[in-house]
Amino acid sequence: MSRTMLAGAVCLVAAPLLEIVSSIVIPTTSDDSGAVVNALRDHHGTMVTGLTLEMFALVLLIAGTVWLALALAPRAPKLAAAGGVVGVAGLLAILFANGMNAAAAPVVSALDPASADAAVHAVSGSAAVSTLEPLSILHVAGLILLAVVLRRVAAVGGIALVAGSIVETAGFATGTRALVIAGFAVFLAGAFDVVRHLAVPSRAAETRQELRPALR
Numbered sequence: 001m002s003r004t005m006l007a008g009a010v011c012l013v014a015a016p017l018l019e020i021v022s023s024i025v026i027p028t029t030s031d032d033s034g035a036v037v038n039a040l041r042d043h044h045g046t047m048v049t050g051l052t053l054e055m056f057a058l059v060l061l062i063a064g065t066v067w068l069a070l071a072l073a074p075r076a077p078k079l080a081a082a083g084g085v086v087g088v089a090g091l092l093a094i095l096f097a098n099g100m101n102a103a104a105a106p107v108v109s110a111l112d113p114a115s116a117d118a119a120v121h122a123v124s125g126s127a128a129v130s131t132l133e134p135l136s137i138l139h140v141a142g143l144i145l146l147a148v149v150l151r152r153v154a155a156v157g158g159i160a161l162v163a164g165s166i167v168e169t170a171g172f173a174t175g176t177r178a179l180v181i182a183g184f185a186v187f188l189a190g191a192f193d194v195v196r197h198l199a200v201p202s203r204a205a206e207t208r209q210e211l212r213p214a215l216r
Helices: 003-025 033-042 044-072 077-110 113-124 127-150 155-174 177-215
Strands: none
Touching: 003 044, 003 177, 033 044, 044 077, 044 127, 044 177, 077 127, 127 155, 155 177
16 A cells, blocks of 8 residues: 555544544534634633644545545445545535634634624625535535445445444534534544555555565
C-alpha cells in the first residue's frame, strides 16, 4: 500500500476519535442558534476549541471517505465512485454548516447577547444554509453505497459505519451528546474493521510480491 493510501486509512480511523474528543469538550452539540450563542458567550474558549476539533475531524473524515472509495474501486468501480462522491458531498455540506458556527464566535464577542442571537439566527436561517443543511444526510447515503461494496470484504465494518453515522446524525439533530458519542464510537469500531480487512491484506500482498523474486 502506498503512503497516500495508508494515510487515508489512518484518517478514517482518526476522524471518529477526534469527533469523540470534540463531542466531550464542546459545551453543546446542538445546531440551534440560541444554544450556539449561549455556549460561545458562556464558554467561549471551550466552544471554539470544540468547533476547531470538529472541523479537523471532518477534514480527516473526507480524506478517509476518499480512501475507502479508492480502496473499493477495483471491486465495484461505479458503486465505489458513487459512494465516494455522494459521501464527500454530504460531508462538505456539514463542513459548511460548522463553518457558519465557527464564524459566529467573533460575532458573539463583538455584539450584545440579543444582537448576537439575531445575527447568528439570520445567518443560520439564510437560503444558502437552509439549502445545504438537508444535503448533510448525503454522507449517510454515500456510506450505504460503500457498505454495499464492503458486504463481501468487511460486512460487519460496513454496517457499523452506516449505523454509527445514522446515530451520530440523530444525536446532532436532537442535540443529544450521548447519541453523538455513541454513534462515533460505533463508527470507530467499523473503521477499525474496514481498515483491518482492506489495508492489512494489501500490505501483506505487497510483501509477498517483493519476496517472490527471491523465492524463484
